[in-house]
Each structure stands twice: as structure tokens, then as C-alpha cells.
Amino acid sequence: MKSRIQQLRGVSRRSAERIATAQKVTYAVNDGPIHSGLTIDLTHNSLAIHSASHVKRGDFVSAQIENLPPVEGRVVRVLEEGFAIQLAGVNYAIVAHAQCERAAKTLSKERAVGNVLSQTTGVFFRLVAKQPAWARFATEHRAMNIGDRHFLTIVSEEDLDVDNVSNVWVNIDDSRWVARLIRIGHRDHLSMVVIALNDWQMRMAAVYGLSVCIVFEDLKEWTAAAPLKPVANYLEALEGKATPLTAERKCSQPSG
Numbered sequence: 001m002k003s004r005i006q007q008l009r010g011v012s013r014r015s016a017e018r019i020a021t022a023q024k025v026t027y028a029v030n031d032g033p034i035h036s037g038l039t040i041d042l043t044h045n046s047l048a049i050h051s052a053s054h055v056k057r058g059d060f061v062s063a064q065i066e067n068l069p070p071v072e073g074r075v076v077r078v079l080e081e082g083f084a085i086q087l088a089g090v091n092y093a094i095v096a097h098a099q100c101e102r103a104a105k106t107l108s109k110e111r112a113v114g115n116v117l118s119q120t121t122g123v124f125f126r127l128v129a130k131q132p133a134w135a136r137f138a139t140e141h142r143a144m145n146i147g148d149r150h151f152l153t154i155v156s157e158e159d160l161d162v163d164n165v166s167n168v169w170v171n172i173d174d175s176r177w178v179a180r181l182i183r184i185g186h187r188d189h190l191s192m193v194v195i196a197l198n199d200w201q202m203r204m205a206a207v208y209g210l211s212v213c214i215v216f217e218d219l220k221e222w223t224a225a226a227p228l229k230p231v232a233n234y235l236e237a238l239e240g241k242a243t244p245l246t247a248e249r250k251c252s253q254p255s256g
Contacts, residue, residue, distance in 0.1 A: 019043070027061055071091055122230075129223070152195050166219075168193065169215065209226055
């Protein structure tokens, strides 16, 4: 199976997959003041933004989606609800990020059942890996006598051999555990791994960072490392000690 980047390479602007997605974006027109808004849709070389700003064709726009590197381009279409820009260069990261969001949201809806009262979800951050990979944390807030559960969702553009996995390990500092694997598979041409973490592992990861190692039946390994800062920021936001980086949504009420 081709990776997401392989599929996008050589695709013309008109035939590129257009992904409808509402992601937080900051932007400036002609080096003016910075505005905040949401994306309408995007491809690997175009971006449409909800905006009330007055723009015209040819205006220069610099924009940044969440924690991704900034992009630049020129306005090619003025819409009733905003505008669309042609990016100055091909950008596969924004497409991969949107695919990550879409896949993870679907997974969250599937998982949010039973005693889950609500769910807090962090933003995607870049992992250290051979091929582009991202991760984000999520926490299910459950009934008081059950306690919360933490999850780490990893998505990678590398085509992992998910049918021949031997073990998945979590490494934090000098400690190593067999991961509680929730799901592994492919979605939207991305490889996806979801593991569960306990409170102690989350707190350790906030100090030392963590890495995940997938060992396959042929003894080959795939490893990705998460820097400690995104872990610490998520944990602080979860405990209300920092500006929230997460969004909480209602899932289901317990019966009785």
C-alpha cells in the first residue's frame, strides 16, 4: 500500500483530494494583524479559511494550523464565508494532520461508550520517527469509583505491517512495559496505533518523555519518541494548572 505522501505526489491541483476540516488557524493578510479562525477545507497545495476579513484575489496570506509549521500563499478565490489560497509550495504535513484528526475523531466516537462521562482530547504533536508520525493524548473521564483512562493515539505515514505484530512496548526513562494495546490497523491510508496509559506512566512521561516500540514477527522494530514537553503540557492542562490545550465534549450519562 502506498503511503499518503506517495499517493499525493504528482497529483494535480484540481484533482487533489479536498478534505473538509474545521481546524484552528491563525493568519495574516499582506503582513497585517494576526486573526484567528477555522479552516474550511484543504489539499496539499491549497487552503480555505473561514474569515470576515476583507481580502481580494492576489493578496498575500501567511497562516499556521495549530502547531504545524506556517504556510504562505496568494488568495485565488474569495468566498462568502472566507477565502482560499494557493500555497507557495506543496505541503503534505497539513493533509496528514487533517487525516490524523479525522481518523482519531472516528475512533473516539467508537470508544466513548459505557461509563464514560466525558472525554478530553489533546492536539496532535510531531513524533521523532524515521517517517512522518504524529500523536495525541486523550482521557476518558469515568464514574468516580472507576477512575480515568488515558490513551495515546499514534498515526504514521509509514505502512506498518499491522497483521504481524509480536509486541508493543512503552519506554519511559529506564523502565519498559508491554503496552496495553487498544487498537492497531490502517485508516485513511495511515497506520494507527492506540495504547492505554495509567496515571503513573503519564506523570513519568511528563518528566522523561516516552517512546513506543512495535516489534514484528520477523523481529524488525518500529520506534517513535514523544518529547516530554507535549506530555507535560497535556497533563498540566488536564489538571487545570495551565491554559487548556484540550477540548472536552459530553459523551454519555451513566444510567440510574
